[in-house]
Amino acid sequence: MPKFLIQATYTSEGTKGLLKEGASGRRAAVDQVVSGLGGKVEAMYFAFGQDDLVMIIDFPDPVSMAAVSLTVKASGALHTRATPLLTVDEIDEASRRQVTFRAPGS
Template identity: 85%
Template sequence: MPKFLIQATYTPEGTRGLLDEGASGRRAAVEHVVAGLGGTVEALYFAFGEDDFVAIIDFPDPVAMAAVSLGVKASGALRTRATPLLTVEEIDEATRRQVTFRPPGA
């Protein structure tokens, strides 16, 4: 299953919701939406600084990740970034595929 690193920052409205609901409530909400699209939450951590939480999530396909991303962003409660994560074996496979590329100006 494709794996994604999610980095999120709460808006002021989202932070108020976190204060009202607590971290356990938000984790349950994340697990519910992810499971609804056939995924699993591998890890979820709250943080402070640039990001308010980070998660590693497995989805059956990138379209499921896109669906969650759109729904979350439309709520206005979070700003998120999703980064696809690749295994060592997947990168090894990528290095075996030859690509011809001409850089700009070359």
């Protein structure tokens, strides 16, 4: 199952919601959304600094991740970044594939 690194920053409205329902309330909401699309939350951490929330999530496909991303961003409560994560084996497989490429100006 594809894995994604999610980095999120709460807006002021999102932070008010977090303060109201607590971290466990947000975890339950995230679990519900992710499992509803056949996924799993591998890790979820709150942070401070540039990001307020960091997660690793498994989804059955990238379209599921995109659906969640669009819905969350439309709420206006969070600014998010989703990064696909690849295993060592996947990169090894990619490095063995032949790719024909011409750099610009070459």
